[in-house]
Amino acid sequence: MDSAPAVPAHVAIIMDGNGRWATQRGLPRIEGHRRGVETVRAVSRAARDLGVRMLTLYAFSVENWRRPADEIGALMGLLEHYLGRELDNFRREGIRLRTIGRTADLPAGVQARLREAEAATRHLTGYTLVLALNYGSRTEVAEAARAYAAAVAAGREPADAASWEHFRRYLYTADLPDPDLVIRTSGETRLSNFLLLQAAYAEFHFTPVLWPDFSRADLEAAIADYQRRERRFGRTSAQVQPAGV
Numbered sequence: 001m002d003s004a005p006a007v008p009a010h011v012a013i014i015m016d017g018n019g020r021w022a023t024q025r026g027l028p029r030i031e032g033h034r035r036g037v038e039t040v041r042a043v044s045r046a047a048r049d050l051g052v053r054m055l056t057l058y059a060f061s062v063e064n065w066r067r068p069a070d071e072i073g074a075l076m077g078l079l080e081h082y083l084g085r086e087l088d089n090f091r092r093e094g095i096r097l098r099t100i101g102r103t104a105d106l107p108a109g110v111q112a113r114l115r116e117a118e119a120a121t122r123h124l125t126g127y128t129l130v131l132a133l134n135y136g137s138r139t140e141v142a143e144a145a146r147a148y149a150a151a152v153a154a155g156r157e158p159a160d161a162a163s164w165e166h167f168r169r170y171l172y173t174a175d176l177p178d179p180d181l182v183i184r185t186s187g188e189t190r191l192s193n194f195l196l197l198q199a200a201y202a203e204f205h206f207t208p209v210l211w212p213d214f215s216r217a218d219l220e221a222a223i224a225d226y227q228r229r230e231r232r233f234g235r236t237s238a239q240v241q242p243a244g245v
C-alpha cells in the first residue's frame with residue numbers, strides 16, 4: 001500500500017535577503033526586515049497548516065551585532081513589536097514559543113516580551129515556533145563544553161564516557177528534536193553558524209527567493225523537495241526501502 005511521504009516534523013529556516021529585497025526597490029534595509037516579519041507570520045501559519053510540528057527561524061545571529069547600530073536597533077524594535085502583537089495569536093492558535101541563543105544579552109524590552117510569551121504558551125503542544133536569537137553554533141558548543149566540564153568536575157557526568165547523547169543535553173536545543181529540513185533563502189548556500197551539529201542528518205533546500213518574497217507555495221516546494229529525498233542515516237538504500245518498492 002502506498003503511504004504519503006512524511007512531512008518534515010521540524011523545519012529550520014535561515015531567513016536571508018531582506019536587505020537585498022529593500023535595496024532592489026530603492027528602500028532602506030529596514031523596510032526589508034519589516035516585510036520579513038510579515039513573511040514570518042505567513043510562513044509560520046503555512047507550516048502549521050501543512051503539518052509541520054516545529055519551525056525554527058534564524059532571526060538574529062551572534063555575528064549580527066556587527067551590523068550598523070541603527071539596523072540592530074530597528075531589528076530589536078521589530079522583534080519586540082512582533083512578540084507583543086502575536087501573543088494573543090499564539091494563545092488562540094495553540095502555538096508554543098521557544099528560543100535558542102544567548103537571549104540574556106538582548107535588550108531588556110525584548111527579553112521581557114520573550115519571557116511573557118514563553119510563559120504564556122508553555123503548556124501548548126501542537127506546534128512550536130523556535131526563534132534563534134543571538135544564536136551561534138560555535139558559541140553554543142563552547143558554552144555546552146564549559147557546562148559539561150563543570151558537570152564532570154562535580155561528579156554529575158562520567159569523566160571517561162563523554163558521548164553525543166550526554167553532551168547534547170548541554171546544548172540550547174537539549175529538549176528539541178533535530179531539524180529534518182533546513183531551508184536557506186536568497187541564493188546563498190552556507191549554514192552561517194546555524195545548528196551545525198543538530199543538522200548532521202538534515203536535508204537542505206536552497207532557494208533564490210528573497211525572504212520577504214518567500215511564500216506558502218515556496219514552503220510547499222521545499223517540503224515536496226524533501227519528500228523526494230531518501231533519508232538513510234548511514235544505512236543502505238535497500239535497508240530503508242520497504243520490500244517491493
Ligand code: FPP
Pocket residue numbers: 015016017018019020021033036037040057058059060064075078079082131186
Ligand atoms: C537576513 O537578511 C535577515 C536577518 C539578519 C534578520 C531576520 C529578521 C527578520 C525577518 C525580522 C525579525 C524576526 C522576527 C522573528 C520577528 P539580510 O539583512 O542579511 O539580507 P541581505 O543579505 O540581503 O542584506
